[in-house]
Amino acid sequence: MAAPLSVEVEFGGGAELLFDGVKKHQVTLPGQEEPWDIRNLLVWIKKNLLKERPELFIQGDSVRPGILVLINDADWELLGELDYQLQDQDSILFISTLHGG
Amino acid sequence: MCQVGEDYAEPASEEPPPRQPGREQKCVKCKEGLPVVVIRAGDAFCRDCFKAFYIHKFRAVLGKNRLIFPGEKVLLAWSGGPSSSSMVWQVLEGLSRESAKRLRFVPGIVCIDEGAACGLSPEARAKALAEMKLILQTVGFPWHVVALEEVFDLPPSVLRCFAQEPVGTEGAYKAAVDSFLQQQHVLGAEGAGDSPSLAQGEEQLSWPCTQDPQNPQSPDRPPTAAQTEALSRLFDSVKTLTAKEELLQALRTHLILHVARTHGYSKVMTGDSCTRLAIKLMTSLALGRGAFLAWDTGFSDERHGDVVVVRPMREHTLKEVAFYNHLFAVPSVFTPALDTKAPEKASIHRLMEAFMLRLQDQFPSTVSTVYRTSEKLVKAPRDGCAAGPPGPRCLLCMCALDIDTAGAALLSQGGPPSPRHRAAVLRLPCEHEGLALPGPPAALHLGRGPAPQPELLPQGLHRAADPGVPG
Numbered sequence: 177m178a179a180p181l182s183v184e185v186e187f188g189g190g191a192e193l194l195f196d197g198v199k200k201h202q203v204t205l206p207g208q209e210e211p212w213d214i215r216n217l218l219v220w221i222k223k224n225l226l227k228e229r230p231e232l233f234i235q236g237d238s239v240r241p242g243i244l245v246l247i248n249d250a251d252w253e254l255l256g257e258l259d260y261q262l263q264d265q266d267s268i269l270f271i272s273t274l275h276g277g
Numbered sequence: 278m279c280q281v282g283e284d285y286a287e288p289a290s291e292e293p294p295p296r297q298p299g300r301e302q303k304c305v306k307c308k309e310g311l312p313v314v315v316i317r318a319g320d321a322f323c324r325d326c327f328k329a330f331y332i333h334k335f336r337a338v339l340g341k342n343r344l345i346f347p348g349e350k351v352l353l354a355w356s357g358g359p360s361s362s363s364m365v366w367q368v369l370e371g372l373s374r375e376s377a378k379r380l381r382f383v384p385g386i387v388c389i390d391e392g393a394a395c396g397l398s399p400e401a402r403a404k405a406l407a408e409m410k411l412i413l414q415t416v417g418f419p420w421h422v423v424a425l426e427e428v429f430d431l432p433p434s435v436l437r438c439f440a441q442e443p444v445g446t447e448g449a450y451k452a453a454v455d456s457f458l459q460q461q462h463v464l465g466a467e468g469a470g471d472s473p474s475l476a477q478g479e480e481q482l483s484w485p486c487t488q489d490p491q492n493p494q495s496p497d498r499p500p501t502a503a504q505t506e507a508l509s510r511l512f513d514s515v516k517t518l519t520a521k522e523e524l525l526q527a528l529r530t531h532l533i534l535h536v537a538r539t540h541g542y543s544k545v546m547t548g549d550s551c552t553r554l555a556i557k558l559m560t561s562l563a564l565g566r567g568a569f570l571a572w573d574t575g576f577s578d579e580r581h582g583d584v585v586v587v588r589p590m591r592e593h594t595l596k597e598v599a600f601y602n603h604l605f606a607v608p609s610v611f612t613p614a615l616d617t618k619a620p621e622k623a624s625i626h627r628l629m630e631a632f633m634l635r636l637q638d639q640f641p642s643t644v645s646t647v648y649r650t651s652e653k654l655v656k657a658p659r660d661g662c663a664a665g666p667p668g669p670r671c672l673l674c675m676c677a678l679d680i681d682t683a684g685a686a687l688l689s690q691g692g693p694p695s696p697r698h699r700a701a702v703l704r705l706p707c708e709h710e711g712l713a714l715p716g717p718p719a720a721l722h723l724g725r726g727p728a729p730q731p732e733l734l735p736q737g738l739h740r741a742a743d744p745g746v747p748g
Contacts, residue, residue, distance in 0.1 A: 189359065189599060190611050193618065229618060241634040244599050251600070253315040254302075271603065273359070273552070273595035274630065 181205045181264050189272035196227050212262040242274040314600045318641040331601050335367045338589050343450045347381035347457035352542040355388050357610035361548030363598050364590050366607045386420040387536045393508040408610045426500035428528045435531050518624035527673040537584045549588045552595040555647035560629045569676045571654040580675050
């Protein structure tokens with residue numbers, strides 16, 4: 177049984193367009209049976225935060241290729257990607273690299 | 278070791294799969310820092326080593342190619358996006374270092390407002406422009422903001438390839454650097470407060486005053502509604518997103534070059550990253566531009582003759598750029614582009630991007646492999662301006678046309694194009710205003726998708742009755 181968590185979810189690089197233009201979201205994840213990991217967080221985001229065009233953000237059970245995920249300013253590849261267990265007060269940042277520079 | 282039946286969903290297990298670098302690893306470079314980012318396949322860097330690696334790559338690309346001479350005026354093409362913002366920031370930092378390692382050219386920034394082509398409302402455009410100006414003022418280089426509508430006012434001279442200045446030899450570059458250093462030394466010895474590195478990190482006094490960055494000859498006036506309308510109609514008349522993107526690219530390039538020529542810049546730096554160039558290489562192949570890959574994706578692009586386009590960010594992947602910008606607070610402005618929120622199959626560019634990125638996800642050396650291939654491309658000897666009499670050039674991309682010489686005589690007499698020719702020829706009578714060019718008649722590549730309607734092209738380019746291109 178996982179306790180409720182408070183995390184900050186942030187979007188950048190154009191990804192915020194899919195979330196009504198809002199970059200920072202302070203969210204409280206409700207307590208649930210399974211522990212909160214990135215995989216479950218994505219499902220939660222798709223259901224509760226994503227306003228349009230889910231296929232531009234999520235692909236399968238992961239993010240679309242081209243979207244970087246930073247957990248507390250570190251590459252998620254170093255932390256287990258989808259299997260990383262969320263802690264209270266974590267900061268998850270999604271940066272889209274799908275636009276030119 | 279990884280076991281076949283291991284259940285990764287166990288809450289107690291904190292160990293990441295062994296094949297991926299874990300947080301308990303150390304930075305591969307300094308062996309002691311906590312890693313924050315994974316570059317390439319499995320190299321974990323800590324924050325400081327990553328910064329050093331990133332900056333070193335930028336300087337190395339510039340230093341390796343030795344094309345930018347000291348004191349040269351270089352125009353930085355800034356779109357507000359992450360790659361070009363990173364490039365501008367690297368130039369800013371590079372110019373303010375201690376004298377031995379300092380970058381030695383004189384920068385300016387150009388920013389093209391493409392809002393009309395992307396269908397942005399005037400308020401959205403104004404808002405984006407305000408954000409951009411804020412950053413431009415912080416950076417402090419002379420800047421030029423140009424609306425894409427001004428492409429309608431371009432003189433026909435933009436379509437001419439100017440005589441190429443002879444590229445300096447290795448000795449010439451070294452001599453130039455040495456004499457520049459000597460000058461600086463002499464100036465420093467004479468005092469007069471001309472020290473290269475001022476305490477506040479201000480720019481050198483040898484730059485033009487940046488109090489009024491806008492060119493006094495073309496005051497900052499917003500484009501007229503009629504021009505915006507004309508541009509919108511032009512882009513609306515192009516039916517496919519692929520063709521729109523190519524048209525936008527061509528118009529943007531012409532405009533940037535015009536700004537460079539007008540203000541005396543001999544080089545233009547664009548922020549194309551490794552990822553973008555790999556995608557561009559594949560897209561160009563799909564679009565039939567295989568002959569020009571070396572110019573489209575190489576470090577330097579001299580097709581325009583007097584102004585050379587260089588790509589110093591070509592060894593940085595988009596992931597590195599995004600991480601650097603986030604970790605070190607590089608400001609950038611996001612503006613919606615033509616293909617924002619477009620579905621995957623909307624254009625060849627989008628499709629290729631999705632293909633490459635998806636492949637990259639599973640095979641992390643995809644982008645770098647494509648990039649290495651692009652490095653091996655060699656420019657064909659018949660380069661246009663450099664060797665022999667200049668051949669006809671495409672109006673939109675300024676590359677030399679690949680028509681065979683046997684039929685060239687026929688074309689210059691205004692004869693009909695035969696099915697052998699791979700380019701469409703549009704006959705322009707010399708009394709036609711605007712795009713009248715001396716010499717052989719102007720010719721246009723027929724790319725995929727229908728061309729824009731004749732009355733809507735800039736300065737009224739008329740189509741010949743029979744394009745005569747097979748397929």
